Amino acid sequence: MSAAEGAVGAPTAAMRKAQTPFARIVSDFVANPVAVFGLALLVVIVLAAIFAPLISPQNPYDLAQIDVMDSKLPPGSKAATGGTFWLGTDDQGRDMLSAIFYGLRISLAVGTIATALALVIGLAAGLVAAYVGGRVESLIMRVVDIQLSFPAILIALILIAVLGQGTGKVIAALITVQWAYYARTVRSAALVEKRKEYMEAARCLALPPSHIVFRHLLPNCLPPMIVVATVQVAAAIALEATLSFLGLGLPITEPSLGLLIANGYQYLLSGKYWISFFPGIALLLTIVSINLVADQLRDVLNPRLQR
Amino acid sequence: MLVYVIRRSLQSVVVLLVMSVLVFVGVYAVGNPIDILINPQADQQDRERAIAALGLDKSLPEQYLSFLSGALHGDLGKSFVHATSALGLILERMPATLELAFAAMLIAVVFGIPLGLWAGLKPNGIAGRSIMAGSILGFSLPTFWVGLMLIMVFAVMLGWLPSNGRGDTVDVLGVPLSFLTVDGLRHLALPATNLALFNVALLIRLTRAGAHEALLQDYVKFARAKGLTNRRVIGVHVLRNILIPIVTVVGLQFGALIAFAIVTESVFAWPGMGKLLIDSLNLLDRPVIVAYLLVIVTFFIVINLVVDVLYSALDPRVRLTDAQG
Amino acid sequence: MSANGGPVLTVSGLRTHFFTRAGVVKAVDDVSFAVGRGEVLGLVGESGSGKSMTGYSLMGLIDAPGRIVAGSVVLDGVELTKLDAEAMRRVRGSRIAMIFQDPMMTLNPVLRIDVQMIEAIAAHEKIGEAAARARAREALVKVGIPSPDERLNAYPHQFSGGMRQRVAIAIALLNKPSVIIADEPTTALDVTIQGQILFEMQRLTRETGTALVWITHDLSVIAGLADRVSVMYAGRIVEEGTVVEVLATPRHPYTRGLLDSVPSNSVRGARLKQIPGMTPSLAHLPAGCAFRDRCARAAADCAAAPAMRALTPTGHAVRCFHPL
Numbered sequence: 001m002s003a004a005e006g007a008v009g010a011p012t013a014a015m016r017k018a019q020t021p022f023a024r025i026v027s028d029f030v031a032n033p034v035a036v037f038g039l040a041l042l043v044v045i046v047l048a049a050i051f052a053p054l055i056s057p058q059n060p061y062d063l064a065q066i067d068v069m070d071s072k073l074p075p076g077s078k079a080a081t082g083g084t085f086w087l088g089t090d091d092q093g094r095d096m097l098s099a100i101f102y103g104l105r106i107s108l109a110v111g112t113i114a115t116a117l118a119l120v121i122g123l124a125a126g127l128v129a130a131y132v133g134g135r136v137e138s139l140i141m142r143v144v145d146i147q148l149s150f151p152a153i154l155i156a157l158i159l160i161a162v163l164g165q166g167t168g169k170v171i172a173a174l175i176t177v178q179w180a181y182y183a184r185t186v187r188s189a190a191l192v193e194k195r196k197e198y199m200e201a202a203r204c205l206a207l208p209p210s211h212i213v214f215r216h217l218l219p220n221c222l223p224p225m226i227v228v229a230t231v232q233v234a235a236a237i238a239l240e241a242t243l244s245f246l247g248l249g250l251p252i253t254e255p256s257l258g259l260l261i262a263n264g265y266q267y268l269l270s271g272k273y274w275i276s277f278f279p280g281i282a283l284l285l286t287i288v289s290i291n292l293v294a295d296q297l298r299d300v301l302n303p304r305l306q307r
Numbered sequence: 308m309l310v311y312v313i314r315r316s317l318q319s320v321v322v323l324l325v326m327s328v329l330v331f332v333g334v335y336a337v338g339n340p341i342d343i344l345i346n347p348q349a350d351q352q353d354r355e356r357a358i359a360a361l362g363l364d365k366s367l368p369e370q371y372l373s374f375l376s377g378a379l380h381g382d383l384g385k386s387f388v389h390a391t392s393a394l395g396l397i398l399e400r401m402p403a404t405l406e407l408a409f410a411a412m413l414i415a416v417v418f419g420i421p422l423g424l425w426a427g428l429k430p431n432g433i434a435g436r437s438i439m440a441g442s443i444l445g446f447s448l449p450t451f452w453v454g455l456m457l458i459m460v461f462a463v464m465l466g467w468l469p470s471n472g473r474g475d476t477v478d479v480l481g482v483p484l485s486f487l488t489v490d491g492l493r494h495l496a497l498p499a500t501n502l503a504l505f506n507v508a509l510l511i512r513l514t515r516a517g518a519h520e521a522l523l524q525d526y527v528k529f530a531r532a533k534g535l536t537n538r539r540v541i542g543v544h545v546l547r548n549i550l551i552p553i554v555t556v557v558g559l560q561f562g563a564l565i566a567f568a569i570v571t572e573s574v575f576a577w578p579g580m581g582k583l584l585i586d587s588l589n590l591l592d593r594p595v596i597v598a599y600l601l602v603i604v605t606f607f608i609v610i611n612l613v614v615d616v617l618y619s620a621l622d623p624r625v626r627l628t629d630a631q632g
Numbered sequence: 633m634s635a636n637g638g639p640v641l642t643v644s645g646l647r648t649h650f651f652t653r654a655g656v657v658k659a660v661d662d663v664s665f666a667v668g669r670g671e672v673l674g675l676v677g678e679s680g681s682g683k684s685m686t687g688y689s690l691m692g693l694i695d696a697p698g699r700i701v702a703g704s705v706v707l708d709g710v711e712l713t714k715l716d717a718e719a720m721r722r723v724r725g726s727r728i729a730m731i732f733q734d735p736m737m738t739l740n741p742v743l744r745i746d747v748q749m750i751e752a753i754a755a756h757e758k759i760g761e762a763a764a765r766a767r768a769r770e771a772l773v774k775v776g777i778p779s780p781d782e783r784l785n786a787y788p789h790q791f792s793g794g795m796r797q798r799v800a801i802a803i804a805l806l807n808k809p810s811v812i813i814a815d816e817p818t819t820a821l822d823v824t825i826q827g828q829i830l831f832e833m834q835r836l837t838r839e840t841g842t843a844l845v846w847i848t849h850d851l852s853v854i855a856g857l858a859d860r861v862s863v864m865y866a867g868r869i870v871e872e873g874t875v876v877e878v879l880a881t882p883r884h885p886y887t888r889g890l891l892d893s894v895p896s897n898s899v900r901g902a903r904l905k906q907i908p909g910m911t912p913s914l915a916h917l918p919a920g921c922a923f924r925d926r927c928a929r930a931a932a933d934c935a936a937a938p939a940m941r942a943l944t945p946t947g948h949a950v951r952c953f954h955p956l
Contacts (some may be wrong), residue, residue, distance in 0.1 A: 033438070147324065149559075150607060151566040161588055161596050236447040242570055245451045246585055261452065265574075269470065273459050280452045288445040295443065526735035532691055532732075533752040533803065534725025542758055543751075547742050623787045 017200050028300040034062035038292025045286050049104040050085065056098035057083050061255075068093045072267065075274050088274040090263055096274060099260055100282045106256040107283070110167075111237035120237075121175065121228050122182025127217065130190030131209065141187065144180045152177040154238055160248050174236045185228050189221035223301040232293035234287045241283055256282045310618055321614045326604045327375065330597060357489065376434060384594030388587070393598035397580055401602075402482045403473055404579030407571065408564040410486065410499035415506035422507075423514025430519060438511060445508025450567060454574035461497060469494050471576035498575040502568060506560055517549030524548075526592065551621050559615035562607045604613040609627055639666035640810045640843045641690075646703035648682075648689045655915045659685040659698065659868035664940070667811060667843040667860075674858035674875070675847045676890070680911045682867035683847045687813045690845075691730050692720040702875075708810050726756040729804035733816040735796035739788035745799060746784040752803050771802040775832060794825035798832065805836065811843045818853065830857055851894060855879055860947075863887050866912055866922035868931070869940065873948030883943060883955040885927045921952070929954045 030036055048055065058065045075088040075096075087096035112125030125144075129137040147155065159173040193199060194217070202212045244258030245265075252259065257279045264275025351491030377383065426438040436483035474491035476483035521527060522545065530540045534539045569581030576582065580599060587595040648660035659682045677683040690695050690705055692712065705712040707728055715723065732738040739748060751769035753759055759767075765784070772780035775798040788796055797817055804812050814833070818826040833919045834857060837844045846858060854861055855875065862872040863884065871884040882888045889907035911924035918924055920935040929933070933953050942949045 002481065081323060149611060150604075151563040153569060154566040154603065157569070157584070157588070158600060161593075161600075234447065238447075241449050242451055246570065246573055247589055248585075265455065268455060268459055269463060272465060273463070276455055277459070281456065284448060287449070288444065291443055291447045464766070525732055525734060526740040528693060528954050529730075529732055529738035529800075530740070531693060532724060532730040533755060534721050534723070535751060535755045539751065539755070544743070551742070602847065624789050 025300050029296055032296050032299075035296030038289045040294070041285060041289040042293055045104065045282075045289060046108065048101055050106045050193055052098075052101035052105050054100045056085075056095075058095045058098050060094035060099040060102060072272055072275070074272075075278075088272075089277045090260070090275045091267065096278050099255070100257070100279055101258050103255055103257040104278060104282060104286065106250070106254050106285070107237050107240065107246045107258070110171060110174070110250070110256065111233050112238050114171045114236045114240075115178060115229055115233045117171070118175040118178035119182050119225070119230075119234070122179035123186050123218075123225070125179065126183040126186030127190055127221075130187045130194060131217070137187075140183065144183050148184065152235070153242065154244060156239060157248070160243070165248060165251065167250055167254055170240060170243060172245070174239060177239065178232050178236065181228055181232060182225065185224050186221050189224050190217055192222045193217055226302060227294055227298040230290060230297060234290035234294070237283070237290075239289055257286075311619060315612050315615050319608045320386050323605060323608050326608070327601065328371065330600050330604070369529050378584055383598040384586060386587075386595045388590055388592045388595075393600075394593040396595060397598050397602050400578060400580045402484065403577060404565060404568050404572070404581060406484060406486060407495070407502060407577060407579060408497055408569055409559060411502035411506065411564055411568075412557065412561055414499055414503035415560075416508055418503075419507040419510025420514050420553065423511040424518055424541075424546075426511065427515040427518025427522070429478055430515070439515065440509040442511040442515075445511070448504070450501060450505060450570045451574050453504055454498070454571055457497045458574070461479050468497050470497070473578055498571050498577050501574070502564060502571045505566065507565065508552070509556070509560065514549060514552055516550065518545060521545040521548050551618065554621060555614050555618045558610060558617060562610045565603065565606060639668050640671075640708060641845070642666045642704075642706040643686075643690065644704045644706075646686065646705065647691060647701050648685055648694055649701050650698035652697055652915075657698075657915045658867050659914055660689055661917075663703070663862075663867075663869050665862050665863070665869065665872060667845060669843060670837060670841045671860065672837060672844040672846060672858045673866060674861040675845060675855035676849065676851060676854055676861060677864035678710060678849055678911055680866075680914065681864040682914065683849075683864050684815050685867075685892060686864070687730065687788055687815045687845070687847050690811075690813055691724055693724075693730075704778045722756065725809075726807040726951060727809050729807070729809040729811065730813045730815065731797070731800050731804050731817045734820045735793060735800050735817075736788065737901075738800060739796060741788055744772055744784070745786055745788065747807065749784070749799075749803055752806050767806065768802075770804055772799070774805070774836070775799070775802045775848075790925075793821050794829060797821060797825075797829055801829075801833065801836070805840065805842070808840065809842060811845065812837070813845045813847070815847045816849070819848070819850070826853075833857070847915070851879070851890060863890070866917055867914055868922060868951060870923065870951045871949070872940075873944070874946060877944070877946065877948040883948070883950045884923075884952050885929055885954075885956065886923050888956055889926075929956075 029039075053059065071089055071091050071093040073085055073089045075086060077085045077088065083095075085095050087100070089095055090099065109135070125140055129140040155177050156173040159176055160169065163169045163172065199212070199216060202216050240249055240256060241258030241261070244256050245262045247262065249258055250256050259282070260279035261276045264272070264277070264279070267273075267275050382392065385391065386393050386396055389396060422438050426435040426442075429435045430439075458470045461468045472494060474485045474494035475488040476485045476491060477487045478484075479487070486495055518541075526548075527540060527544060530544045535544075565580075568577075568579060569584055571577065572579045572581035573585050580602070581593065584599045586592075587599070643666070644664045646660055646663045647658070649934060650657040650659055654683050661682070663682075663686055665675075675686065676681045685694070685698075689700055690712070692715075694700060700713055703713070707723070710723070710727075712720065712723065739745075746765060746768060749771070750761070750764040753764045753767060769780045769784060772783060777783055777795060777798055783791075783795075783799075788799075791799065800817070817833075818829050821829065830853065833844065833846075836842070846854070848854060858875050860873065861875050861878045862869050863878065863886065864870070866888050871878055871882065871887045878887060879891065882891055886907070887907075892905040893907060895904060907926055911921060912918060912925070920937050921927070921930070924930045924934045931954060938953050940951050942951045943955065
């Protein structure tokens with residue numbers, strides 16, 4: 001039954017004019033204004049994080065620049081040195097706006113590094129499983145399944161309990177939590193690709209396995225991976241923030257947004273909300289913008305939704 | 308059907324054993340077990356006695372066996388901080404956590420499924436789009452931050468609801484439950500809503516996806532071709548199909564709720580297992596940590612088993628082919 | 633049933649268009665035919681010819697972004713295109729019924745057969761549970777399903793493909809409709825089962841006097857079953873007439889091409905004949921005759937759109953300036 005008549009809805013994608021795949025992806029993405037907004041927001045945030053030292057009114061971790069007399073001032077207060085604390089100060093007298101820029105840096109860095117490493121590990125595991133098959137595949141996928149049936153926070157906490165605390169250990173925990181998603185996604189995609197004829201052709205040509213995997217298998221498995229990776233960056237950032245908030249994440253020397261929020265927790269009940277609130281908003285905007293972009297990417301890259 | 312249940316139960320026992328080995332290895336072999344299990348403030352004599360008592364001078368497999376037999380007898384060691392049975396502490400706090408988890412699941416189902424259905428049936432309307440946008444927020448927002456916001460708005464600014472602790476409880480069959488009192492409900496409201504948020508978003512998306520896909524199916528076309536009312540097509544044909552996967556998700560998510568409760572309990576100072584875990588992690592009260600991990604892993608495995616069995620009972624295709632096969 | 637013996641279903645100038653982002657898709661573009669009581673009309677065409685969409689249009693099952701933009705559908709004297717949603721719902725399933733291609737997917741896999749049959753009756757009349765069940769049972773017997781009582785309590789996946797299709801036919805007949813639209817109901821079945829189903833349908837329609845519109849791409853099915861045939865191409869009817877007329881003496885080049893491309897018609901060892909080119913996309917139809925680009929007989933005047941022209945008094949008509 002042709003797709004044109006199967007659904008009592010619109011006709012097939014074959015009706016559209018031919019476009020290069022990339023152009024189509026871009027035009028589909030841009031068609032959704034919410035996604036474009038998300039992307040713009042994300043770009044702003046990333047730039048702010050990268051250029052934090054340049055755009056922050058003060059370096060909040062340089063002890064010479066902060067004065068404990070300035071502590072817990074509400075947003076908009078004037079500093080003795082003449083500037084304005086646009087978002088108020090925390091209990092040490094640090095300017096919240098600056099602390100947020102620096103915190104964004106750390107949160108984004110940790111999230112991205114953990115995701116990148118997890119991606120590589122998961123990709124390798126998934127490709128090996130799909131390409132080699134047999135017992136190796138069963139074993140790897142069984143581990144993946146068991147791990148995915150437990151919530152991320154639990155796995156992270158178990159690892160922290162066993163390994164102890166510290167930046168490297170937090171990143172290790174984040175990687176452990178994530179790799180399984182990539183392994184599973186890559187393996188499913190690779191299995192589908194493996195059955196396609198071009199793979200058969202490549203094998204018949206006696207191309208070396210590494211060539212087949214990297215030049216043929218991998219590029220076709222990439223679209224779902226891109227979506228998963230994007231979502232996972234947001235999830236990693238959120239998880240790190242949660243761990244830091246619980247006091248089990250990054251040490252105080254690397255104050256991510258989660259730690260900033262934790263700092264302000266105790267002042268919430270006495271009305272000094274800004275110490276937790278603004279870092280929270282920054283966290284929120286980061287995560288939401290990443291998710292908006294990821295959502296649209298998923299729709300755009302999904303061949304089944306082409307209509 | 309019975310064969311299936313037995314087979315799954317055996318699988319679960321195997322997974323449980325594997326997990327117990329992992330926990331054992333994590334605690335006893337990684338890092339110094341002496342430091343992990345013996346109170347660091349004990350003096351040399353006590354240490355030696357404890358080492359002998361705990362069997363740390365025996366070989367690793369022997370240690371695992373005594374660990375296992377201890378576990379089966381409900382003895383998972385004594386808390387350093389509270390000097391009582393670690394398992395006992397956990398069990399004491401369990402009703403509070405379970406109450407929170409159940410309340411959160413109830414909220415998630417009551418709000419998530421109808422909203423998701425609405426969004427699935429009218430995806431292009433304003434309601435549909437805003438529900439979906441809202442669900443993205445539900446996923447994106449870290450639980451702890453939402454908790455803080457809830458406290459800020461409802462406890463500090465509006466002063467309607469208390470910001471921490473559990474309310475008055477009533478004993479039912481020896482188990483203290485707080486949702487039976489008004490004070491208890493007031494204290495339960497914010498943490499349960501906080502915990503529910505992620506699941507509301509999840510259920511909205513799942514129900515919407517299910518409804519959206521179901522509407523494209525031939526049996527919906529056929530049902531309409533028979534001249535059935537829209538109410539019947541959606542309420543019976545579509546719903547019956549999408550509820551099966553949703554029920555399984557709801558079941559599986561219950562385990563996740565118990566885990567996420569760790570965060571909510573910390574934010575709201577709710578006296579459950581999760582808060583106990585965080586306190587123990589911060590105080591390095593390792594026997595309690597071990598006990599918690601084992602309890603929760605058991606929970607997960609049991610929940611997975613129950614959900615699997617439930618799924619096969621609900622889907623006639625699975626149920627009947629299994630009986631014949 | 634038509635009171636005065638005239639056609640039960642009359643379709644005139646039906647046009648169903650889909651308004652998509654990529655443009656307007658003219659799925660059904662000026663389709664007309666009539667079916668009499670107990671008559672079988674075959675609607676033949678390839679994938680993408682618009683034949684299924686015609687069926688859905690008759691049932692009022694076209695959803696956004698499509699709608700019927702012009703034409704009329706008169707069933708038992710009632711103009712269906714003018715009915716509101718609720719009125720159409722009452723007609724659907726009771727006066728006009730439809731059978732789909734894949735019975736595994738058209739029967740709801742999680743509901744029992746009796747539920748799915750009884751609801752079809754209950755949607756159109758007030759009836760007690762026991763009476764409805766009895767009617768359902770009777771319908772199953774009529775389509776030749778053994779042990780009907782057991783079968784009523786079963787689920788769709790417990791039936792074979794042929795049985796499921798019989799159930800779908802039984803459901804279609806439950807409310808004694810005037811017309812049944814069958815959209816490729818045997819395409820998904822084995823050849824032997826196909827034969828059985830075709831025989832059953834023929835028998836049932838003769839017995840009950842129900843008119844049948846049989847949509848298919850398979851000419852051999854039409855040859856054995858239908859009284860009249862309409863050939864569709866690119867959303868339009870290009871030839872119509874009695875089965876004998878159209879299949880033995882086709883006048884439209886497309887019909888000729890279809891008949892020629894059936895393998896059994898060729899001489900052994902000779903190359904299989906094909907119609908050159910591809911069916912045009914319904915969103916970008918060429919102006920004039922839609923078959924122009926593939927037709928060996930096309931001439932300059934084919935740039936204008938031909939209308940249906942009767943060739944014989946028995947109703948054999950073609951849409952062509954240069955018929956065979």
